Each structure stands twice: as structure tokens, then as C-alpha cells.
Amino acid sequence: MLVLGIESSCDDLSMSLVDEGRVLANVTATQTLDHAPFGGVVPEIASRRHLESLEPTLELALEKAGRGLDAVEGVAATFAPGLVGSLLVGLNFAKALAYARGLPFRGVHHIEGHLWSAFLENEERYPFLALAVSGGHTHLYYVRAFGDYEILGHTVDDAAGEAFDKVAKRMGLGFPGGPAVERLAREGDAKAFDFAVPQVKGRPLHTSFSGMKTAAMEYLEGPAQDRAADLAASFQRGVVRALTAMCRRA
Template identity: 45%
Template sequence: MTFVNTNEKKRLTVLGIETSCDETAAAVVSGPDGKTIRSNIIRSQIEAHLAFGGVVPEIAARAHIEVLDDIISQALRDAECDWEDIDAIAATAGPGLIGGVIVGFMTAKAIAMAAGKPLVAVNHLEGHALTARLTDDLDFPFLLLLVSGGHSQFLLVRGVGDYERLGTTIDDAVGEAFDKTAKLLGLPYPGGPAVEQMAGRGDAGRFALPRPLLDRPGLDMSFAGLKTALRTQAKKLEPIDEQTVCDLCAGFQSAVANVLAARTSRALDMFADRFPDQPKTLVVAGGVAANGEIRKSLLQACEAAGARFVAPPMKLCTDNAAMIAWAGIERLAMGPVDHMDMPPRPRWPLDETSGSVLGSGKKGAKV
């Protein structure tokens, strides 16, 4: 077994690789003492998917193949590192679009074998979960709200690898709902920024859109019905003018922010019940965390609850390889790691004990 002896070497330098969706990324990060992002290269594929109104998995996988080697080389150059300076290779092994995951993870395996370095198979969601420990020196435990194109979850983060899901979406993820709303209203891809831009010129009070599940206990969420209500309003007013699109976007964004803020208040109460002697901290991560209205609502909920609000810098909210490298460092600091036989996984829930509200199949639990 190949491993890094953390008793002899406190400072680790790890190359991270991320290819789970439509960003090709590589980064070099050093830590756990003196945490430093030495490089963080991200190549977006937005232009390649614009014509299709969303990510096409086959196109994404081919694009990763075309540029990944150059991205890795650039990350090493920017970090002023040679291979002998790298202690381990960390790569996303799931969840994600399986073609893209295979490209990045198999590349990482090849590098690890050729260079004689340990390989750390990283759960993409764990990368998001641990980013605040890289950027804000956050201690365990804390409450995590993960909001992205594929996931909307509240999780208790007790430690590395120790997660408990408190609530999740029972249908669309928040980012998915934003993208579908944008497409419905004829807005360009990516949908999230487009909806937010139009909402900035809209009247959120013009349409009475629902706040799904707020009258029910627990922390589960639903956004498919909100999207359907918006479509119904739009159909009634066809053809809709630009101001109506702005008002619909504003109403939709406000409803999402209200739901997340209300659920956050309840989640912070649950956290306080579980950890009465610990300060309350909410970490928000994932691409949707870049939405200004949602950040504002979550911050207000935290202030009302006397909780600390932590959101990584915008560049580290969306998919990136620095978070993957850092998760690799956190894993290595726990002891020997050998995941050379680990397969890429399209599904990989952080909390593998709670089961799935959406069921499961051959690919694993639908988180």
C-alpha cells in the first residue's frame, strides 16, 4: 500500500482533478498547516453547450479529454511545482456525469501509477462540504446547505467522512429548477445567472407563487411544483413581454430564497438540539450559493438565529479542483489511503446510511 506518513510530514501538497460536469479543472493545494491554494485552473464548457440549452454528457466528456492534460500542466506551472513536489493525486470519483468522471479519475489513476503517488478518490460533494475548512479555518461540527444543479441538501458535518443528511429535495434540485425556469422563459443557458439578472429588474410581488412544503415538518424541500406554477402563470399571459419575464423571475427567485431561509432556520434549531454546547454555523456551498438574493436570505436567517454564516468565495462555490485537492489533504491527514481499485461512480451520497427519498437503481442511491 502506498501512503504518506503524516507523522513525519505535516505539510502535504496535492494535485486535484475535477471533471464531474462541464468544468475541466486542476489545482495544486498545500496543507493542512499553512493552507495555500497554489493554483486553481478552471476551463468552462459553456460555449459548447449553449446551443443545446444544457449540458450534453457526451460533449462534456470529449471536451474533458481534449483539454485535461493541458489544464494539469498549467496547474503545475502556476504552482511552480514538479512531480517530485506533489505528495498525492486527488480526483473526483463521483457523483457526476459518468463520462466526465471516468476521464478525470482514470487520468488521476494513470498519473498516480506512473509517478508512484498515492491516489485519493474524492466524493465531489465532500469537496464542497470541506471547502470552508480551507477558506475559513472552520472547526467541526457545522451545518451544511449544499445547493447546486444536482443537489439540494442539509447535512450535519461532524468530521471528515462523518455526515448526516437532515433533509433533501424530493424532486428537482434548486439549480435544476433555475435552469428549467430559464428554459421555460426563453432565457439563455446557464439558467441560474440569467434568472438572477432578469429578477433584478422585476417585481417579486406581482405573482403569488407557492412556497412548497413550508407547512410540513422536517427539512425536505420541493421545487418542481414552484416551477409548474410559474409555467401556468406564463401560459395564461402568452405572449409574455420582457417585464413579465422579469417579474416571473423575481417571484420565482424570491420563493426559492424564502423556502431555503425558512428551512435554514429550522435546520439551525435542529443543530442546536444536537450540539447544545457548540456555536451554530451554517456553511452554504455549491453553484447556487453564488446567487445574491439567496445569500442575503440565508444571512438574515443566520443573524436571526445567532448563527455564523460562511460562504466560500464565488470561485470556490462552483465546481473547482482546489476543493478536490483539499478534500484529498483532509483524507490523507487521517492516515493511509489506497483507492486504486475504486471505480468511478455516477451516484455517491455523502450520507450512505439514511437511504434515498428518490429510490435507487443499478447506479446506486438517487440522492
């Protein structure tokens, strides 16, 4: 069954054509340059750009897959979570396309999509632990089967990606922050500055990044003023250690 998948939960619009688990095409219309001057995603801009990108992205995906629209047998799209305007653009386009062509439609929770993307190239095995980390989410799941999930732990404040973006902005590295910090970190000493692994009292599988973010800001005001690469490397190491600790405790 050839399925058209549409993801528009934030600032990127992606469309994929998947045939029985085999990815024939995956095209993304990115908006990084549109949001960079603001240091973060502007929801109104994101949804407007999605509207402009829908048709050309679909055409390019079909071209790369070597298939016509008539070959599509089903449509799926992200319905949550995400920016409301962005979600509505992709979701309504997908539902309208499916309705107009008499095709089955399936809404997809985008975190569930993250969890199952690993099985596009690997055999399914249960149960398993899954760590979902992004700009808006940091969650540790226990997966018993498809649709059977238990949240074991999560951040109690900032998501990991959000912390990267905020520190990068304070350092003047631009948006998105994660890739910018990673590039600079390659030139630094990851043990130059100490970032303690956070522990949430009474909730050992939870984590926190607000303290780590505050520590980075304080280092920037003092010993790290002229050591940006060392701070980037140390902060990145601190975040990775926090995420690793969540998994090990589980």
C-alpha cells in the same frame, strides 16, 4: 504536501494545486458554449471535451502555481457523484498519473468536497449545518466531524439548480439558467408574483421545487408574458425562501 486536485463530475474540468491548505492555482476549462445550443449538458460532449482539456489544464495549473510536475506529492480526484463518462475521464487520468509517478491517490466524493471547501479559509468548528445546492443536488447535512454526516433533508423532486435551468429554458434565457435568471432578476420586482414556500407532508426538513417550477410556467402563459424580469426576480426569491426555510426548521 503539494496535492493536485482534479474535478470532472459534470461539464467543467477543474484542476487545483493545494499546498497544506493554501490554494496555489485553480484552473477551470468550461464548456458552456458547447452545451448552450442544447439547453443543458450533453454527457457525451462533456466527456469528449474533458479528454481534450486534460493536458492543457494541467499545464496551466502548474504554470500558475509556479511549480513543476515533479513537485506534486499527491493526487486527488472526484469519484462520485456525477456524469459517468465525465467522472471516468478525470478519475482515470488522476489514477494513472499517481501510479506512474508513485504518488498517493485519494478519491473524493464531490459533495463532501463542497462541505469542506469552506475550511480552506475558515477554522474548522463542529458540529455544523451544511446546505449543498447545485444543478443536481439540494441537501441539508448535519456534520459532526469529517466523515460523520447525517442527511437531515433534501428535495423530493427537482434540485434547485435544475429548476432554475428549466425555468430559464422556458423563458428563452439560455444555458446555464441560474446566472441568466439572476441577471434578469436585478431588473425586476421580487414580490410581483407569489411563490409559496413548499412543505412536504410529514417531512419538515425536506423541500420541493416541482410546484414552484410549474407555477412559473403558468405565470408565463398568463400575467408574466410581458414581465420577464419580475418573474425572474420572484422565482429567484421563491427558491431562496425555500432553501432558507429548510435551514431555519433544522
